[in-house]
Amino acid sequence: MTNDTYSDTYYANGNEVQLFERAYRQRLPVMLTGPTGCGKTRLVEHMGTLLERPVVTISCHDDLTSSDLVGRFMVTGGDVVWNDGPLTRAVKTGAICYLDEVVEARHDSLAVLHSLTDHRRALYLDRAGEVVHAPESFMLVCSYNPAYRSSLKELKPSFRQRFVTLPMRYLPPEREAEVIVAETGVGTATAQRLVRCATAIRTAEAAFHFEPPSTRVLVTAAHLIAAGTTELEAAEACVLAPLSSDGAIAEGLREVAAAGLADAESTRY
Structure with a gap:
């Protein structure tokens, strides 16, 4: 694979494609950083095609809760039934889970990611009493723009250090x-x-x-x-x-x- 053109008009701007693929093969989570609109989301979509994995995208915001990510019990037809959230579905299906602008999410919501970003590679569904172990094909990818984050919305260094960080920039x-x-x-x-x-x-x-x-x-x-x-x-x-x-x-x-x-x-x- 070269550093030239890619499908869907994705143009590599360095070695980000190779590093992303190597992180995937080694089952490592990836953090994409760079200015808005420089191609972070397009890279994830391209890598989903390249690696033949579905991409589950979650747009992060202030009101995003851990339940929004992992799931919750809901009343369906008179019964209380557990419904998986997008993160849980991505883990179970071995997809690439992409958290876009992760810095916008609340810190307590991001805590559920910790066990997926270390040696455990597992998602703990405390309310459902279940532990979901990620298959080898699962990958967690986050992105944010470090240049324009608020001082009140800054990722903790301990969280950032859980990821392979790929800085991105505008194309020449x-x-x-x-x-x-x-x-x-x-x-x-x-x-x-x-x-x-x-x-x-x-x-x-x-x-x-x-x-x-x-x-x-x-x-x-x-x-x-x-x-x-x-x-x-x-x-x-x-x-x-x-x-x-x-x-x-x-x-x-x-x-x-x-x-x-x-x-x-x-x-x-």
């Missing part, structure tokens, strides 16, 4: 443009201008203090362009508008983005 500009072309069918020149626009904003990100535009939003903008929207209108709606509602910051972003779209067919911002 020429490869990012290739992804946009492959996903949307727009011309290479258009894709390159969108990438230049995003790169200019990402470079200025430290001054503006916002989350930089992702590859995902560039693909969305390109879809609008493919449907007939001008490049500047698409950049405004998909790249600039979601970043800030502050008028002064928005105007500054337009000036930064204008450099990236300098040779677009329409007038500048």
Whole structure:
């Protein structure tokens, strides 16, 4: 397997595919870190295809409880019946269980993962009185964006050290443009201008203090362009508008983005 293109337009940005596969073969959990929209979820989906395993995705949030993960007793047809949660189903079926933005989950909810991330590789269903031992094909994968986490939402070092950590980043500009072309069918020149626009904003990100535009939003903008929207209108709606509602910051972003779209067919911002 090379570091070039992959199915579903996944483009490797280093050795993350090889490391992910080796972790899977050694039955080790993986933590993906990196900015929003840099390809973490796409990597997991790609690896599910590559390893021929189903992927069970759990979107983490403040209200996620351990019962939401492992399951709970429910009344069904007058009987009290145990219903497995997504984590339990993933363990039993030997799937890849992907906890997206795990930092958003409550710390007490994450405690149920501890026994799955060490030598035990087991899930303890205390309320059901059951221990589920993970088959060799089961893998636990988590992701989060360390650059934009709140000080109140920070993963404990003891939790992070349970995982093989794979840092991810945005693709080089020429490869990012290739992804946009492959996903949307727009011309290479258009894709390159969108990438230049995003790169200019990402470079200025430290001054503006916002989350930089992702590859995902560039693909969305390109879809609008493919449907007939001008490049500047698409950049405004998909790249600039979601970043800030502050008028002064928005105007500054337009000036930064204008450099990236300098040779677009329409007038500048």
